[in-house]
Amino acid sequence: MEDNENKENQENSEDQKMSLTEHLIEFRKRLTRSLIALGIGFGVCYYYKDFVFDIITRPLTQVLPKSSHLIYLGLTEAFFTYMKIAFFASLIITSPYILYQIWKFISPGLLPQEKKYVVPFVISSSSLFIGGILFGYFIVLPTAFEFFVSFNNDYLKAMLSFKDYLSLFVTFLLGFGLSFELPIFIFFLTKLKIVNAKMLSRQRRYAVLIIFIIAAVLTPSPDALSQILMAIPLMLLYEISIFVSKFAEKKAVESEINE
Numbered sequence: 371m372e373d374n375e376n377k378e379n380q381e382n383s384e385d386q387k388m389s390l391t392e393h394l395i396e397f398r399k400r401l402t403r404s405l406i407a408l409g410i411g412f413g414v415c416y417y418y419k420d421f422v423f424d425i426i427t428r429p430l431t432q433v434l435p436k437s438s439h440l441i442y443l444g445l446t447e448a449f450f451t452y453m454k455i456a457f458f459a460s461l462i463i464t465s466p467y468i469l470y471q472i473w474k475f476i477s478p479g480l481l482p483q484e485k486k487y488v489v490p491f492v493i494s495s496s497s498l499f500i501g502g503i504l505f506g507y508f509i510v511l512p513t514a515f516e517f518f519v520s521f522n523n524d525y526l527k528a529m530l531s532f533k534d535y536l537s538l539f540v541t542f543l544l545g546f547g548l549s550f551e552l553p554i555f556i557f558f559l560t561k562l563k564i565v566n567a568k569m570l571s572r573q574r575r576y577a578v579l580i581i582f583i584i585a586a587v588l589t590p591s592p593d594a595l596s597q598i599l600m601a602i603p604l605m606l607l608y609e610i611s612i613f614v615s616k617f618a619e620k621k622a623v624e625s626e627i628n629e
Contacts (some may be wrong), residue, residue: 381390396475397475401471401563404464404468408457410464411460411528416456426459432512432514434528434539435519435522438530440530440531440535447532451532452534455536458540466496473492478483493546499551500547502547503543503546505602506547508551510542510546510596510600512598514614541588542588542589545588549600550603550605551613552568552608553614556570556612556614560619561622565615567612567615570612581608582597582601583605585600
């Protein structure tokens, strides 16, 4: 009897090891495909680096005085800055494919009826990420830069390092892109039964406080204007997340009934 139990335990252990091995193989495959896509996108973006440079600097150059220009201080600074530009642009362009690979990695752990969400997940998460970046690019950055550049006068001239500008630009827009993923994040938390729609509605006051704290952290510039401009869409997304949570709860109940 004990020998049979030991044998069963050994077989279960081997199954778990195989499952872990297969899991790691799948992770490597999805990671490799994502890196290949990111590398191809990087090569294309670096080839058109001057065009990408013009797009990235436009929110600032539109508000700078005509005689102003960006500078670089180190000998290799311009080269590595262009590398960063190409990488950031590639990350945006390939984000739908990377999100698809993420979904394919986690989908084996989902129920069959949940796997049909692959297309809505990729479309919605990509749209929210890119939408957050576009909102920051067209709405927030020009407003914030116009405010900061307004201090330029006859005695105080702006000599801006492109390295510092790029760091601010990337951090700012990635913060917006990731923060706009809130409804997707809430959807999965609801599926895991960590949160629910009633809880989110009841904790709305605390959520507003947390949103303003997050906005203060994600906006590199310390001005209140950019923080408010980030907090407003986040509060709207929080309200949308409540409806998303209700939808996830409804689908979970339907799945239990079907089973």
